[in-house]
Amino acid sequence: MLGPTVSVIVAAYNAMPYLTRCITSVAEQTIGRDALEVIAVDDGSTDGTAAELERLAKEYPGLLRVVRQENSGGPAAPRNKGLDLARGTYVFFLDADDYLGPEALERMVAAAEGNGTDVVLGKMVGVGGRQAPTSMFRRNQPKTDVFSSRVYWTLSPMKLFRRELVERHGLRFPTDLATGEDQPFVAAAYLHASGISVVADYDCVFWVMREDENNLTRRTSGAEPRLRYLARMVEFLVENVPAGPNRDHLALRYLTVEVRTLVRSHLPLEPRESQHKTLARLAEIIDPLWHEGMNDRLVAMARLRLHLIRHRMLDEVLELARFEEESERSDVATPVLVEGGRAYARYPFFRDPARAVPDACYDVTDQLGTRHHVHRAELRGTTLHLAGHAYLHRVETRDVTTHLLLRERNRGTEYRLPVTHTPTPHLGTDEDHGRYTYDHAGFDATVDLATAANGTPLPDGLWDISLTIGTQGITREVRIGSKRAEHLPGTPTTHLLTGLGDQPRAVTLYTTKPHGNYTLDIGENKHPVRRHLTLDTPRWSAGEPTVLVIEGHNTLATYPENALTAVLTGPDATTVSFPAVPVARTDAFALHIDLRHLTPGLWRGELRLGPWSVPLPPLPQDAPPTKWRHHGRHWYAKPETNRNGKQLTVRIGRVQPVRGLLRRLKALKG
Template structure:
């Protein structure tokens, strides 16, 4: 038998009726059965799992390797058995309750091979109300590591592993843990992996909530099992990751996710004497990971929780858990107190003299949500007009000091400009149970491009648009544009603006992928010429000696009279004559028509172009077989006809205007 690409390892215990869909989802993978091996370890099931495995073996002959053993009490032993039997270049652990998307394995293997990575995380979707990890699946990551991503926030083993990685490091699931056994296994794989890929654009794994609540995490309750695996994870981090940001990144996950789950779902349900012992053990466990430098990474609530645990303040811990649960139930938001430019959440025991909990446990200044929306963003009459609202969540709009900043991306040059603070009655009334309103969060600003830089025009560059939102002494910057009203366009709009330094190109556009507003001044990303097009040129029907030029100008605005059709002729001695025929901006649409009365031109060969200041587009050449135009000037006959601009070159516009030579004309008639 050829070596399979993927060995899918399924530990099954009383897995009916879920097992059928689980195995079928693997057998029918788009990667094909020739690339697969399914190793199923029946861990002493008593519900018909064994019978179903026999049936599936007949349905998929040669595909399933079924092992039966006495119940081991957890998933570690059967997974290890499956891993020992696996032959594939990759292995994927799948719980018997869950199932795969049709292309999951093909896509994950392709990611591992293309990016030469050892672990691939496929997007997980919850089914039947079961929660699934989200933060690591915001976008695809071709190649990352455990310190540069949120991969560590999912430590379940339902991932694709390169088997060579697991064998080189002899990675197996610990059999002495009834829960959390996957964490040391996956963490060690992460830390030793050559790279990690994340597939976020395809639903790879479906996590099923069992109707009988039979998922392993549901069956195993109590603080004790969690207090066995958590110290092991702390030791693993201390032994393998040096002090610093990397260690803190991993510690963050355990100090928030695991600690909160232990308190919320288990400790609160236990007898008082058990609670006290549990809290003491938990305080001892987390102590090596806790230090003041970690504070910046954690929310105030998490830091307060850790403070109470480390000081073994049981009643306060229980009250904080109750407080958090009530917030979650009601959807409310904790009020804040603002003092000396800092904001403090009024969590339990804030400024309680008996507890003397430090203010830093309540400091949410850097965590306050800054909310904004742009309701107007447009260039008009040479100025940028902006309006909208911006405020700190839970901070009343008193003493508002919001201002606008234009910041050039490369040089960092800034223009700080005032805004008009406008009333926003009722803003916030439809959220937080109406507890907070922000009645003066509005802003309105007009930026004259010609004078914005201390009386001078803004220089060339990409000028990102920021607000410095201020209220009650708090202040924070935010790029604006990603949140905007439905009628505010993010489409690039290019304008020609008249300044003291001359005509300037200004494009208001939104960045990708975030959608924030930027002013492109000077064609850094948005050129003018693509906006100028010529469609046709020829004699105007019914009017002797008059050309009609049609074209399109998709610029959003330009000063009157600056867009012209310019004709030029030379006397051969270095002297040129030019005549401009202005293009009138169409009231609607972008198509224009220009009438050029050639009967007013002096004699000569005239070239032509569509011109907007320094931007030019050559006029289309006239067909060489175009009939001459004829007219009389002061009683004498004149004509105009197309000629090559250069002998043998018919690609440029060239129009010869001349007085008819009567002698030659008569000779020509006589010969004809």
């Protein structure tokens, strides 16, 4: 008999009243109960957990299996017990405080099966103030690994694991760690996995902060338990990942997240006599991971913190922790010193001769935030007009050297164009309590597309629009458009422009998705002209039987005057044109095709706009022919079906009275 698809393992200790929602969320999964088994391990609870598990087992017979054991002091032992009993193709660990979105397991199993992956991360959502990880859930990732993604920044076990992977490598949770026991298990699974999937477009796991804050992962306190698992994980990385960029990538988690938490949340609470020992032990533990070559990967605050830890500067470490907390509570960013084209944050001990901390620990040049706003963005003829402001956060706008940058997305071709710098009095007063002002951050750019490519027209391509913001010798590039005035639409505007070559060219100014930055599409790379031309079904004019009327819409922003015409092509490639007539200052137009201008034969119609054309739609199949008298002769026009049935096709001819009479006589004799 085949086993279940997923074994859900729930470690429960004094989990009421959260346990009920947890188990119910599994029972109601859209994957179906036939595909599930739930193994709940009661780790010696002393509240109503045992009784509630008994009740739930009766409510969900055949689904929920309850195991009881003496309290083990942590979640490792009950999870291991669940693993020993699991029969599913996959296992999923769910803490009794948390719960699943209805489609969570169905979506995660589909990701594993569809991509051949061994581990699947489902998007986590914090509940009740609990902070869930976010950096790895910015987009779906069908198949990735720990070295080319941010998945290593979540090492909680609330993930889907292929059980064959777990058993093949003998993975279990270490029972000798009071906290962090999940990290060795998950890290090893990551490294051994054939691939890792990320489901980011659905809320899979709801991570709950209990009202009593007594979550399994929050019971232990003090630095010592965290030093123990940190040492274990550093040893794991050194043994399993060769020195180099891959190890450095994983090490960043510990050198930033773990170290920061330990020195800010635990070290200050220890007695003075043990603080020195803790700091020395921390310095020893992280020493194999941190080297100077990693500094470019670290923000300045992390560099400074690690420098102080390495040199066992306890008082300075504690002062820096207080400074960080105060800065986070404040609405004012730390001031910077700009010198020699670099920016240095004025963090504690900056250029203090008694501490002699290197300037590199304070260098925030690459971390400087950019601010911009666009209040004008429009095409008029072949000229692109852009205006707004842009500056580097915390850097006074002196010696400004901002330029506009056009870069072709696929080829990388660049053109740097000048802007006019404009004053922006009082800019900056709405942030940092007005401490920093940016009086010369304005820009006004006028770009002639006919000469922007070193005196020649910009070639076809997707031209991303950026600014290189320069001030006091520091330059940062930023895409523009995501911050713009409300009156500037995000919808594309397509123009057919002359003066950019022998033929009119399509130029579309649009904003990208999802970021909303401006790009010029020259040459219909993403915005075909024909999509802007729509035509209604033709009809005979009620008052003029010789006139065929076709109404339509042209949503182009601009196009050459009188260029929109209906063209009918007849015998011997003869063509007759009929100009479009605008309707009431809208994007609507009408075509009036007077058939008296056509000679006998078969005629096909199309709408032309410069080099672009679309077929005129055919008359309805039940449309009657029309007749008229011209120069004493009788004429007719009747619709005919062409090969594809999608183009207006009309046969024009003279009525032959004798032939008509013969046909009628023949019909009477028959």
